[in-house]
Amino acid sequence: MQHTLSVTVEDKPGVLARVSAMFSNRGFNIHSLAVGPTNVEGRSRITLVVDAPELEQLKKQLHKLVNVIRVQELEPSDTLETEVMIVRVSCDPASRGEVTDTAALFAARMIDLSPRSMTLEVSGTPEHLASFLEHVRPYGIIELVKSGRVAMKRLSDASASPIGGRA
């Protein structure tokens, strides 16, 4: 079962190594990981998607790390989740129009173009990215990279949100 954890840490050398080492040391598996600074000076946020049957022990072990300040488990129902993907699609001038149309439907942006390929950047929920991939897969995927999920707790009522499940 996948869980999303948002971990606020001190922005100090070795913190990411400590977090990932704890996972391997305790036999937990990281599915995706994204890290970056926050709005607070000296604080970073690590967003982890982990495969684990239960999170209690994992959260406690994270808390034991001296540089970890806060551990928050994000429930899918009230989480804003997004991920960036860059995908290079095989595409000659003849099929450019179709690929461009598909990209437009998913708000994907073309960031590179060559005679045989088009490179697109798309962001959104994991479902959004997966759906986009299904639509461009028939053209042939040459290369693909994902940023890892970043997430934040939603404060509004999900059903009333103007952007619904988009982000």
Next chain:
Amino acid sequence: MTQQPFTGSNSLFRSLEHEGVEQIFGIPGGAILPAYDPLLDSPIRHILARHEQGAGHMAEGYAMATGRVGVAMATSGPGATNLITPLQNAKMDSTPLVAITGQVGTAAIGSDAFQEAYTTGLAMHCTKHSYLVTDADELPAVIHEAFHLASTGRPGPVLVDIPKNVLNQPTQWSEPTLAGLPGYKPTKEGHPKQIRAAIELIESAERPVLYVGGGVINAGASAELAEFAVAVNAPVVTTLMARGAFPDNHPLALGMPGMHGTYPATTAIQNADLLVSLGARFDDRVTGRVDAFAPHAKVIHVDVDPAEIGKVRNAEVPIVGDARLVLRALIDRVLSLRDASDAPRRQKWFDQLDSWKTTHPLSYDQEPDGPIKTQHFIERLHTITNGEAVIVAGVGQHQMWASQFWGFSRPRSWINSGGLGTMGFAVPAAIGAKTARPDDLVYALDGDGCFQMTFQELITASTEGIPIKVAVFNNGGYGMVKQWQNLFYDGRLSATDLGTTKPDYPALAEAMGCVGLRVTHADQIDVTIEKSLSVNDRPVVVEVVTDRDEMCFPMVPAGGSNDDVVMGPEDL
């Protein structure tokens, strides 16, 4: 002579003095060299070990004998890697330790420089926390934080790695604060609601057991434990790390539970309807097969480390907090009820426990003319010293017998390697303990296999004037491993024979500046012990030639259920 600038090294010692450090255990070398110069002008005593592992265990012995933070110092590379075993040992047994290591200069880090090792990386898994100091101005805060982390919450080892150029860097010292630890706030007081829930369960339990671990010793909670046990009228088992936390001669004491525990202690837990775990962590040596452990018991789990609660066994009432403060709160709650009701008598439960004590006592058979049994020597030593000693053990059969047969009466009188099971722990740990408590008798009980791992530290002891006693139980092999080969490998003895004649222990002891004694017959034990006690200007080594085939019982075979305690070879 021009005035020398105040450097990182000066700052380090200023900080160590500020933390109240009295002695450090270490070995110099290239990268740590600058730190050894201000040592000459410092009131701190340095004990020059002969191997960094020895220095680390000495610091642990010091810490376990006092509750204060032990300090070890070593150079980069091999000096630091030799400290890894003591660091992990201290982590497993929650011993407060600060290790200071030299590192190659910051410009050389990552270049595979001479004596370079990625020390903070190596230490990541075997410390509570570690630091690489890249600016000498940070030293006062880092050292202060290191001591704070090592000694508060769940105690443990902290490593501070200092590159050589940082030790040489001109700097200033200023009064440190703990502002740099925003994420570290150990919970000390138990939650009042949980305290009330715990007492409710305890009062209504018919067969409660207080399952006491090393956390009670770390918290200095022995007096509170004794008061609590009487107030709730419940029997007490003390784990290997908790021996001495509760007096063995107390009517409520059942001794040690687990793999080589007493039958009443292990069996009481199996039959309990309530387990009150105080600073214990449901270690596999205590539980045996977890799904068969204490099958009828609800659990109240008190621990300062929240991650221990629910790790192995679910707790009906979890209480995060310091054992002493939680016990105080539990006592206050119980005493507030005593006006209305007396402590439950639980006569049936105590009758049952008494009958187990009678039917399944610890036993061994010392024949007058037969080979010496280690258990017998330990009992004689206890009688002759009136139990007034700090006992330090290695790992193996002798350790289990020491834990079983030494009647402990106070905390910090038992020092051993529990969680990690580090052979070779006894000699250096005894040295550390003796430097901390010079007026107390410190007697190491060691196996021949263990002794051969770290005996060179006796040169440290004789050189530094640290008169410890060491009994080496020479059964000519790795007794515990041999026992398993005999029991579970059809007697096929593989690589467990050390021979009984090499080394010549008394001669080896004399060569290291100690007094060497040997006892081969039971009727010479008392006179030999007396002789060992009469020497106080040098360390004494007593070779005790023991029965080569004696096995340690009771025993629960690894992975077995604690319902199946084996009392002797005839039970297998």
